[in-house]
Amino acid sequence: xxxxxxxxxxxxxxxxxxxxxxxxxTKPAARMLAYIQQxxxxxxxxxxxxxxxxxxxxxxxxxxxxxxxWINEREEKKTGKGRPFKIYSLKVGFKxxxxxxxTEQKKVDxxxxxxxxxxxxxxx
Numbered sequence: 425x426x427x428x429x430x431x432x433x434x435x436x437x438x439x440x441x442x443x444x445x446x447x448x449x450t451k452p453a454a455r456m457l458a459y460i461q462q463x464x465x466x467x468x469x470x471x472x473x474x475x476x477x478x479x480x481x482x483x484x485x486x487x488x489x490x491x492x493x494w495i496n497e498r499e500e501k502k503t504g505k506g507r508p509f510k511i512y513s514l515k516v517g518f519k520x521x522x523x524x525x526x527t528e529q530k531k532v533d534x535x536x537x538x539x540x541x542x543x544x545x546x547x548x
Contacts, residue, residue, distance in 0.1 A: 430473045431463055447525050452477050452485035456512070457521070460495065465513035486512060494521055 433441070437458050444454035455475040460466055466474065471482045489495040496515045499508040514521075 430470055431459070432474060433458070437462065444525075447529060449525075450485065450488060452481040453488045456482065456485040457489060457494070457518075460512055460514055461518040465511055468510045468512070471512065486510075492524075 433455075440458040440461075441451070441454045444457060445451055449457070452475075455477055456471055459471060459475050463470075463474075468479065468482050468486075471477060472479055475482075477485065486495065486497060490497060494515055496513050498511050500511055501508045
């Protein structure tokens with residue numbers, strides 16, 4: 425039998441997840457991103473165990489984060505038979521991701537403000 429050391433979320437990590445979700449990120453993507461930024465790289469099994477996500481959720485979250493070009497995915501062959509396992513890591517720094525999210529949020533806020541101003545004009 426082998427022993428695995430799996431990191432678990434603490435209060436700070438959960439706060440990061442909540443903040444990412446509030447910025448319109450899906451819960452699985454937020455949990456995956458918060459986990460990887462703490463450990464640098466993780467296998468899909470480590471992500472499942474450390475985040476509480478199921479395997480399909482990890483795959484979907486990985487696809488969402490890859491579409492934003494935020495994570496790398498590589499395969500590593502197991503010894504013996506079986507499918508290779510996937511290892512994920514950040515492609516860009518977490519601060520860069522935060523800056524990107526900030527820019528997106530500023531655009532959303534500006535659009536909302538413009539719509540409110542337009543409504544004020546239309547309502548007269």
